[in-house]
Amino acid sequence: xxxxxxxxxxxxxxxxxxxxFWSEVFGEPLAADDNPGDPEALIEGAGLLFVTVPEKKTxxxxxxxxxxxxxxxxxxxVDRLLALGATLVDDHRKPDGTGWALLADPEGNExxxxxxxxERAAS
Numbered sequence: 565x566x567x568x569x570x571x572x573x574x575x576x577x578x579x580x581x582x583x584x585f586w587s588e589v590f591g592e593p594l595a596a597d598d599n600p601g602d603p604e605a606l607i608e609g610a611g612l613l614f615v616t617v618p619e620k621k622t623x624x625x626x627x628x629x630x631x632x633x634x635x636x637x638x639x640x641x642v643d644r645l646l647a648l649g650a651t652l653v654d655d656h657r658k659p660d661g662t663g664w665a666l667l668a669d670p671e672g673n674e675x676x677x678x679x680x681x682x683e684r685a686a687s
Contacts, residue, residue, distance in 0.1 A: 569611065570611070571606070571611050571612060571613040572611055572612055572613070572627075573612075573613045573614075573615055574612060574613070574614050574615070574673065575615055575616075575617040575619070575621075576614050576615065576616060576617070576671055577616065577617075577620065577671055578616060578671075579602060579603060579604050579605040579614040579615055579616040580594075580598060580599065580600045580601065580602050580605045580614075581600075581670070582605075582614050582669065582670065582671050583598065583605030583606070583607055583612070583614040584605075585648060585649055585650075585669055585670050586607055586610065586612055586614075586669065587607055588648050589631075589645060589648065590607065590609065590610045592607050592608075592609035592610045593607070593609070594606065594607060595607075595608060602616075603615065603616045604616070621671060621672045621673065624674065625673055625674050628673070628674045628675050628676065629675040629676070630664075630675070630676045630678055631675060631676065631677050631678065632677075632678050632679070632680060632681065633677070633680045634680065634681075636680065637679075637680055637682075637683055638657070638664070638665070638677055638678060638679045638680060638683060639657070641677050641680075642665045642667070642677050645667055645677065646667070649669075649670045650667040650668060650669055650670070651667060651668050652665060652666075652667055653666045653667060653668050653674060654666040660687075661679070661683065661687060662679070662687070664676045664677060664678045664679075665677045
Protein backbone atom coordinates (compact mmCIF):
# COMPACT_ATOMS: atom_id res chain seq x y z
CA UNK A 565 0.00 0.00 0.00
CA UNK A 566 1.08 3.57 -0.60
CA UNK A 567 0.10 7.01 0.58
CA UNK A 568 -0.89 10.12 -1.30
CA UNK A 569 -0.94 13.76 -0.31
CA UNK A 570 -4.43 14.85 0.69
CA UNK A 571 -3.53 18.45 1.53
CA UNK A 572 -0.48 20.59 1.95
CA UNK A 573 -1.05 22.38 5.27
CA UNK A 574 0.20 25.92 5.72
CA UNK A 575 0.43 27.53 9.16
CA UNK A 576 -0.81 31.11 9.24
CA UNK A 577 -1.77 33.99 11.51
CA UNK A 578 -5.21 34.21 9.87
CA UNK A 579 -6.19 31.06 8.00
CA UNK A 580 -9.19 32.59 6.25
CA UNK A 581 -7.34 35.71 5.07
CA UNK A 582 -4.34 33.80 3.76
CA UNK A 583 -6.55 31.15 2.13
CA UNK A 584 -8.49 33.97 0.46
CA PHE A 585 -5.25 35.30 -1.09
CA TRP A 586 -4.33 31.85 -2.41
CA SER A 587 -7.91 31.30 -3.60
CA GLU A 588 -7.42 34.31 -5.89
CA VAL A 589 -4.00 33.04 -7.01
CA PHE A 590 -5.40 29.68 -8.13
CA GLY A 591 -8.89 30.78 -9.12
CA GLU A 592 -10.24 28.07 -6.82
CA PRO A 593 -12.93 28.72 -4.20
CA LEU A 594 -12.63 28.25 -0.48
CA ALA A 595 -14.70 25.46 1.03
CA ALA A 596 -18.35 26.53 1.33
CA ASP A 597 -18.29 26.30 5.13
CA ASP A 598 -15.18 28.49 5.60
CA ASN A 599 -15.76 31.91 7.15
CA PRO A 600 -13.66 34.81 8.48
CA GLY A 601 -12.25 33.96 11.89
CA ASP A 602 -12.34 30.19 11.35
CA PRO A 603 -9.18 28.42 12.59
CA GLU A 604 -8.92 26.49 9.31
CA ALA A 605 -9.69 27.23 5.67
CA LEU A 606 -9.49 24.85 2.73
CA ILE A 607 -8.95 25.26 -0.99
CA GLU A 608 -9.89 21.73 -2.00
CA GLY A 609 -9.17 22.23 -5.70
CA ALA A 610 -5.58 23.24 -4.93
CA GLY A 611 -5.11 20.76 -2.09
CA LEU A 612 -4.17 23.52 0.36
CA LEU A 613 -5.30 23.65 3.98
CA PHE A 614 -4.58 26.78 6.02
CA VAL A 615 -4.45 26.54 9.80
CA THR A 616 -4.24 29.42 12.27
CA VAL A 617 -1.33 29.05 14.70
CA PRO A 618 -0.05 31.45 17.38
CA GLU A 619 3.55 31.53 16.15
CA LYS A 620 4.69 34.01 13.49
CA LYS A 621 6.82 32.91 10.54
CA THR A 622 10.46 33.59 11.43
CA UNK A 623 12.70 31.81 8.91
CA UNK A 624 12.75 30.83 5.25
CA UNK A 625 10.30 28.06 4.32
CA UNK A 626 11.90 24.65 3.79
CA UNK A 627 9.12 23.74 1.34
CA UNK A 628 7.60 26.17 -1.11
CA UNK A 629 5.37 26.20 -4.18
CA UNK A 630 6.67 26.72 -7.72
CA UNK A 631 3.92 28.17 -9.89
CA UNK A 632 3.71 27.92 -13.68
CA UNK A 633 1.21 30.28 -15.33
CA UNK A 634 -1.27 28.55 -17.61
CA UNK A 635 -2.83 31.39 -19.59
CA UNK A 636 -0.31 34.23 -19.38
CA UNK A 637 3.43 34.85 -19.30
CA UNK A 638 5.56 34.59 -16.21
CA UNK A 639 5.93 38.38 -16.04
CA UNK A 640 2.19 38.95 -16.45
CA UNK A 641 1.56 36.48 -13.64
CA VAL A 642 4.11 38.19 -11.39
CA ASP A 643 2.34 41.51 -11.98
CA ARG A 644 -1.05 39.92 -11.19
CA LEU A 645 0.22 38.35 -7.97
CA LEU A 646 1.85 41.58 -6.84
CA ALA A 647 -1.50 43.33 -7.37
CA LEU A 648 -3.18 40.65 -5.19
CA GLY A 649 -0.80 41.43 -2.30
CA ALA A 650 2.33 39.34 -2.90
CA THR A 651 5.75 40.96 -2.56
CA LEU A 652 8.84 40.45 -4.72
CA VAL A 653 11.57 38.89 -2.56
CA ASP A 654 14.24 38.20 -5.18
CA ASP A 655 14.25 38.50 -8.95
CA HIS A 656 16.04 35.71 -10.82
CA ARG A 657 14.62 36.65 -14.24
CA LYS A 658 17.31 37.01 -16.90
CA PRO A 659 17.42 39.25 -19.98
CA ASP A 660 17.13 36.18 -22.25
CA GLY A 661 13.71 35.36 -20.70
CA THR A 662 14.84 32.46 -18.52
CA GLY A 663 14.76 32.42 -14.74
CA TRP A 664 12.07 32.90 -12.13
CA ALA A 665 10.74 35.39 -9.61
CA LEU A 666 10.72 34.64 -5.89
CA LEU A 667 7.67 36.17 -4.23
CA ALA A 668 6.10 36.02 -0.77
CA ASP A 669 2.43 35.81 0.14
CA PRO A 670 0.92 38.34 2.60
CA GLU A 671 2.29 36.35 5.58
CA GLY A 672 5.80 36.01 4.13
CA ASN A 673 5.64 32.45 2.76
CA GLU A 674 7.95 32.23 -0.24
CA UNK A 675 6.93 30.88 -3.64
CA UNK A 676 8.39 31.02 -7.13
CA UNK A 677 6.84 31.94 -10.46
CA UNK A 678 8.42 30.16 -13.41
CA UNK A 679 7.93 30.59 -17.14
CA UNK A 680 4.76 29.25 -18.72
CA UNK A 681 4.89 26.11 -20.85
CA UNK A 682 4.44 28.28 -23.95
CA GLU A 683 7.43 30.44 -22.96
CA ARG A 684 9.55 27.33 -22.37
CA ALA A 685 8.55 25.87 -25.74
CA ALA A 686 9.43 29.10 -27.55
CA SER A 687 13.01 29.19 -26.28
